[in-house]
Amino acid sequence: MRKSHAHEIQFRSVNGPTDQTLIDAIAGGSQVAMRTLYDRHSTRVYRFLLRIVCNEARAEELLSEVFTDVWKQSGRFEGRSQVATWIVDCAVYGTLSNPQA
Numbered sequence: 001m002r003k004s005h006a007h008e009i010q011f012r013s014v015n016g017p018t019d020q021t022l023i024d025a026i027a028g029g030s031q032v033a034m035r036t037l038y039d040r041h042s043t044r045v046y047r048f049l050l051r052i053v054c055n056e057a058r059a060e061e062l063l064s065e066v067f068t069d070v071w072k073q074s075g076r077f078e079g080r081s082q083v084a085t086w087i088v089d090c091a092v093y094g095t096l097s098n099p100q101a
Contacts, residue, residue, distance in 0.1 A: 016040075019083030027075040038067055041084060045091050052095050066091045 016036065017025075025033035045066055050059040069090045077086055 020079065023074050023077050023083055026071060027077075034067075034071055037070070037083070041087055042067070044084075045087060048088060049091055049095065062091065062094055065094050069094060 017033070019037065019040070022033045022037045022040075026037065042063060046059055046063050049062045049066075050056065053059055053062065066087065070087060073090070077083070081089070
């Protein structure tokens with residue numbers, strides 16, 4: 001039983017906190033949580049943005065805007081979707097509302 005408990009702790013440390021836990025911490029002002037969420041999702045969001053705008057520099061600008069919005073809006077996340085879906089929704093909304101090339 002003790003061995004199982006040790007494995008469980010290691011498993012948690014490998015996976016880290018859930019996205020929901022990170023969003024809650026970000027809403028409380030945690031920059032560490034923001035960095036963790038950014039590290040976890042930025043590559044996927046960047047690739048998504050790049051497919052939309054077909055411009056690396058613009059995709060990088062939008063990525064910055066998306067995660068700035070995540071920081072500002074984290075307290076409004078209602079949990080009706082997964083955090084990753086919400087972040088992509090922020091990316092879509094940001095791209096559509098500011099379609100500069």
